[in-house]
Amino acid sequence: MLVLATSQRSFYRSFICVLSIILGSKITRVQKSRICYALATWIIIVGSLSDAQGGIVYNAVSEFSTGSNPNGSWSYRFSNDTLRDGVYPLLTEIAPLTDNGSLSWHADPGVSPSRRPWAALNTTSTYGSWLAGELAIHPGQSNLGSGPGLAILSWISTVNGTVNVQFSFALGLPGDILWFFEHNDSSKTLDSGALSGSGSDSISLTNITINQGDRLNFVVDSNGGVGADLLRISSATIAVNAVPEPTSIACFALTFGSALMRFRRVIKQ
Numbered sequence: 001m002l003v004l005a006t007s008q009r010s011f012y013r014s015f016i017c018v019l020s021i022i023l024g025s026k027i028t029r030v031q032k033s034r035i036c037y038a039l040a041t042w043i044i045i046v047g048s049l050s051d052a053q054g055g056i057v058y059n060a061v062s063e064f065s066t067g068s069n070p071n072g073s074w075s076y077r078f079s080n081d082t083l084r085d086g087v088y089p090l091l092t093e094i095a096p097l098t099d100n101g102s103l104s105w106h107a108d109p110g111v112s113p114s115r116r117p118w119a120a121l122n123t124t125s126t127y128g129s130w131l132a133g134e135l136a137i138h139p140g141q142s143n144l145g146s147g148p149g150l151a152i153l154s155w156i157s158t159v160n161g162t163v164n165v166q167f168s169f170a171l172g173l174p175g176d177i178l179w180f181f182e183h184n185d186s187s188k189t190l191d192s193g194a195l196s197g198s199g200s201d202s203i204s205l206t207n208i209t210i211n212q213g214d215r216l217n218f219v220v221d222s223n224g225g226v227g228a229d230l231l232r233i234s235s236a237t238i239a240v241n242a243v244p245e246p247t248s249i250a251c252f253a254l255t256f257g258s259a260l261m262r263f264r265r266v267i268k269q
Contacts, residue, residue, distance in 0.1 A: 074153070097120060166237050
């Protein structure tokens with residue numbers, strides 16, 4: 001979702017104010033036209049550069065989809081072990097949950113539904129404390145694994161820049177899990193914790209430097225036995241501020257310089 005930053009709104013309001021002053025002044029119509037042309041050229045470039053720099057917010061809850069995995073920048077993954085190496089297979093099967101009926105991504109149909117790793121949005125009714133409209137992930141095993149496993153909500157960056165992360169989550173059934181928020185893999189663990197019973201927690205991270213192709217992984221570890229480890233996610237957003245490419249900066253500098261020279265010529269006239 002695109003969001004217009006406060007600084008951008010202020011910039012556009014300032015432009016409108018300046019334009020109003022120019023149009024209301026006593027300079028000639030030709031001078032007004034030339035000044036407006038110069039300012040319009042400037043605002044187009046600055047506006048484009050501002051949009052390129054950021055204002056994009058990704059929302060895992062509202063953007064959840066059963067149509068495809070990966071789903072844009074989001075993907076739903078699992079692991080049959082607890083090695084957080086960043087190599088996590090996709091959940092490729094889709095089926096309704098036995099106890100809830102909501103469509104879920106899961107590992108395979110050859111495992112009891114209560115033991116599968118899965119990801120789903122509750123589209124029916126409250127189950128345990130998992131509310132309708134909330135996302136949930138559940139660590140488990142495919143038919144190739146045994147013992148504890150992982151469920152992963154993963155986001156991939158399409159730009160270079162910085163991100164702010166806000167997650168809120170809680171156990172939806174009385175379980176016992178470990179959670180981690182990592183940058184690509186366990187070597188860059190940015191936050192972590194443990195939950196049991198009906199525990200809840202949150203993540204709030206700012207100005208995390210990322211590169212195009214980097215992943216931010218929210219990893220849930222079953223912490224021993226598999227089952228009843230449903231983690232409900234009430235909110236999960238990643239706000240991106242991209243670093244403009246050098247070519248964009250150069251284009252802006254050239255165009256701004258040209259517009260400034262045009263403005264100075266008009267004033268001298």
